[in-house]
Amino acid sequence: MRLEMQQEQAHSVRKILKEKELYLLVLAGVLFFYRPLFLGETFFFRDLLYDFIPQKQMLLDFASRGEWPLWDIYRHGGQPYFADPNNSVFHPANLLFFVLPFFRAFNLILVGHALLYLIAAYLLTRVLGFSPKASLISAAMYGFCGCTLSLINLYGRFLAMSYLPLLLLGWHLFLLERKRRWFVFSVIFGVLQVLCGAPEVNVICMLTLLGWSLCFPYQQPLLRKLALWLLLNIFVIGIASIQLFPTIEMALHSSRGSGMEYWEFASSSLRLKRLPEIIVPNFFGYVDQLPFETFYWGYILRDGYDYPYILNIYFGAVALLFGLFGGLDSRRDTLLTRPLRRMLLGIFVTALLLSLGRFLPGFTLVYRIPMITLFRYPIKFLLAGLLPLSLLTGYAAEQIFSDSQRNTPLRLALYVCSTFAIALAAVFALIPAFADLAMQFFFEHAPDEFMTESLRQALTHVAAVLLLTTLCVWMMPSRTRLAQWGLAGIILFDLLFAGMNINPSTPEKMLTEIPPAVQVVRQQIGGGRLFRMDSPQDIQLYASSSDIIWSFRWGLETLDRYFGAFYRLPVIFHDDYVGLAQRHIVNLKGMAKTLPWSQKLPILNMSGVTAIITPERLQIDGLEHVSELPNRSNALFHLYHLNASRIHFVTSWETAQTDEDTISRVAFSSFNPTRQVVLHPYQPPMLFERLSRWQADLPTFPASRQQECVAAEITRKTETSHAAEFQVTSSCEGFLVFSEPFYPGWRVYANGERLPIYRANLAFSAVYLPQGTFHIERRYLPLSLFFGAIVSVGFLGIGGVFLSRRSIGASRQKNN
Known part of the structure; x- marks a missing residue:
């Protein structure tokens, strides 16, 4: 019966898009972000200004110069641009930068995806059978909770998480209706998610899909569902290879690729003293004001960073209480099956526990899981719990709306929690000694007047929200419609109020x-x-x-x-x-x-x-x-x-066998890089270079040489971000040393002949030249991008054949 209802609901998406609850959500989102939308201001906070704004501006610079976005000359002495997943070069949202003023496009991308959170979650819950107001509550929880709003300054992760409800929606409809179009729908949003450059989000989402597939009562047998899920992953990875191959190559040459120590991996863990922030708005303070120590009073517990990696983890007492009861509800024949709800609750609880990181006993065992350092910081595990908690919150609201009399435990819990919250707020306001003791315990420093007043208001806010929610639930049988709108409005207001200071904006x-x-x-x-x-x-x-x-x-x-x-x-x-x-x-x-x-x-x-x-x-x-x-x-x-x-031409060189040996030679005042160089033995090409079947003919020269020679003449002819041409004339043999990082993909030609590149002075590159005059060409042509593009095109072709066969088959069936 439930499957039939959901199949019927799936065919009424157009009707869903016309519902007033959805328009209310979108309106709330537009008003919430009115400053960057209408007042000429822009998002800028933290990682946006450090990383994402300048990197997106660079994409426009490449286009204005008529260059491919291959090499970034501005960071770390030079590094691949397109291979850095944070740059999300291949994401289609970048097209806005080419048709709109930069900051207008930048803000529209962020706000557009913020609205996508709401729309996608609303569509998912409505297709699952939730009522419009329960869907409004669930979508508001997913799109406006503190954790989601905190992702805005992390850009790629924010974009990636917005696609999870759509990915799950397409996957659910595919397994429900067994139509290929929904599989293609899922692949598209899976690929878009990968192109955002947030690999840990991709893992979270695919594991969520797997759990959903196993727990939802689809008609397919278990092995078939597993095979289809695996096929989905193969298509997503295959089509996104144009981004993945270069990123993997870049990671192998990075500090992260050489391994991550436990202390670094566990550095940004969710402290136990921060847990009250889940239900108390701005429990640690505000990030949009100076001085830092006054307005962000949780600064002592920030793990050495300016602010926590995820600025705010507020879900709200009501949403958390609803979510827990939604997961623990023992009824069988309900909106979501009991195993599915247990699975969702399990994901949320597991995500919360893992986010504790080094404060969780036995977390060192988690560190030993292969590829776990992909998450880098334990607090990122919390992202896995966002959609499960929002679904359970909407489910609990739906149960109250449909039959409030059967939810006596939840009603009693609301009564107890609201009473406790009122009492706590009163004690905090009326007994200064208790307030001082509590604040010193949580924040480990003496409170000031602003901190005390802010926390007093926050606790009053929690008490008021719980009290109003309790009243709405208790009045449900007699004034159902008013109570439903009241409950939805309370939760929406609660989340918006708590999130007001998370993402400051500024005039452009x-x-x-x-x-x-x-x-x-x-x-x-x-x-x-x-x-x-x-x-x-x-x-x-x-x-x-x-x-x-x-x-x-x-x-x-x-x-x-x-x-x-x-x-x-x-x-x-x-x-x-x-x-x-x-x-x-x-x-x-x-x-x-x-x-x-x-x-x-x-x-x-x-x-x-x-x-x-x-x-x-x-x-x-x-x-x-x-x-x-x-x-x-x-x-x-x-x-x-x-x-x-x-660029230097040196005629004195020596070879070092280890990095430590090189460091011991270059870190001396007597070392003169304009005359000498420390070389490493030639390293064979990496995988993609080997696939090109090019092998270097190594020149013959002494392992070391100390000689004086007349300075070579080096004339720079042309130069772009990823290519340069020089004229080099020298009366002695030697090495042409580039202060560009040693990376696969770089090629050097002397008079048209390709030369082997040596790692020089620990991190840079050099080529051997005999005496004479040479026309030198140096350019960056990464084969990882080439092979990635081939694989992506191949999988797109397979997908095209997959769809065309279906279309041909449908046409023949119609003709017959």
């Missing part, structure tokens, strides 16, 4: 005005790179207001971290937040940050650094003090010029 001009320091650095950097030392710890900002934008604006003005790349200044030796920088560059970065300047300069010189920003006033031979950099703080920064080049 705050990000488009170019600071004076940028102009100064551009004059000095030439064709080199920027290196910036870390800022002092005791920075005091001179901000115009308490808005958090001034902290980021100060970072832009001083080119902090890797903000130089924001202004198209090539940067090297900055923090590797995503773990995808070339691992040898990361090793050199640690040396460049910690060694004395006498040992630091050779490393910077061989890395092509020409501009240095540091808070230190230095008097060192080889460094020219250019100017002080004005900024809105009490700190003083100095700009220095270093006479370096990104």
Whole structure:
């Protein structure tokens, strides 16, 4: 009977799209994001400004120069652009950047996917048989909970999670109706999810589909469902290979590819003291105001980062209570079967436990699971519980709407919880000693007036929401329609109120005005790179207001971290937040940050650094003090010029067998990268290069040589982001050394003949040249992209044949 109802519901999608509850959800979303939509403001917070805004702007730069988005010259000394999954190069949403002003497109992509959360979850629950108001509650929970809103500043993960309800919807209808179009529907959204660049979300979603397939009473036998699920994964991976192959290659050369230590993997775990934030809005404070220590009073528990990886984990007391009762409901013949609800509850509880990470006893065993470090931070496991909890919340609301008399345990639980919440709010407000003790326990520092008042309001909010929910449930039998709208409105308001401060926005001009320091650095950097030392710890900002934008604006003005790349200044030796920088560059970065300047300069010189920003006033031979950099703080920064080049011809070399041996040679003041180089033995090409059947004919030269020779003449002819041409003339044999990271995909030709590339000075590259004059071509042509494209096209062709055979078969059947 239930399957028949859902099959009937599946055919009324057009009717669902006209329901007023859906329009109310969309309207709530538009009003919630009114500032970036209508007031000329933009999202910017944290990772958006560090990573996603400049990288999307770079995509437009490639297009304006008529170049393929192959190589990013601005970060980590150079790294693949399209291969970085965070850049999501192949996602179709990027087309908006080519037809709209940049920030208009950027905000529309984010808000559009925020609305997609609501629409997709609403469609899924309505097809499952939920009533419109129960679907409204479930969709609001999925789209507006604190965890979902926190993903906005993580961009790719936010986009990827919006496709989960649609992926599950297509999969459910495919197994229900056994029509190929729904399989294609599932593949499309599975591929879109992969192209967002959030691999941990892909794993979460596919495992959710597997659990759903096994627990929902479809007519297919178990083995057939498993086979179909496996086929779905094969098609998704196959079509998305154009992104996956290059990403895998990039990861193998990254610090993440060399393994992740337990301490790093478990660093961003959900602390036990943070759990009250699930039901108390803004329990740890607010992220949109300065000073940081005043407005975000949970700063001591933030694992050393500016803010937690997931800023807010608020679900709300009502949603959590409904979800738990929805999962524990013992009735059999209901909207969702009991095994399915147990599975959903199990996913949520497991996700919550795993998100505790190192605070969960025995979590070291989880670390030993193969590929588990794909999640990188344990708190990401929490994402797996979002859709299950929202479905269970909507299910419980549906049970109350349909038969409130049978939900006496839930009604009693609401009564008890609301009474307790009222009592707690009263005690916190009326007994200062209790409030102080509680705040010192959770936040480990003395409270101030603002913290106390904010938490008092938050506890009052929880008590009011629970009380109003209890009243709505108790009045359900007599005034059902009013109570239903009341309950939906309470949950929607609760989530929107709690999420108001998670994603601050700012006028676009705050990000488009170019600071004076940028102009100064551009004059000095030439064709080199920027290196910036870390800022002092005791920075005091001179901000115009308490808005958090001034902290980021100060970072832009001083080119902090890797903000130089924001202004198209090539940067090297900055923090590797995503773990995808070339691992040898990361090793050199640690040396460049910690060694004395006498040992630091050779490393910077061989890395092509020409501009240095540091808070230190230095008097060192080889460094020219250019100017002080004005900024809105009490700190003083100095700009220095270093006479370096990104290409050298050296006639003295030696070979090192290990990385440690190389480090011991280059990290000395006597090492001169303009005259000598430390080489590593030639490394055979990786998988994709081997598939091309190209093998290097290794030149014969001594393992080491110390000689003096007249400096070679190097003339740069043409250069793009992924290719360059030089004219090199030398009277001696030697090595042409490039300060570009050693990566597969780079090719060097001398007078049209391809040369083998050696790893040089730990992280960079070099080619051997005999004496003479050579026309050198250097370009980046990654075969991983080529083979990935072939596999993607192949799977698209298979899918086309799959559909065409169905169409031909249907046509023949109709003619017969």
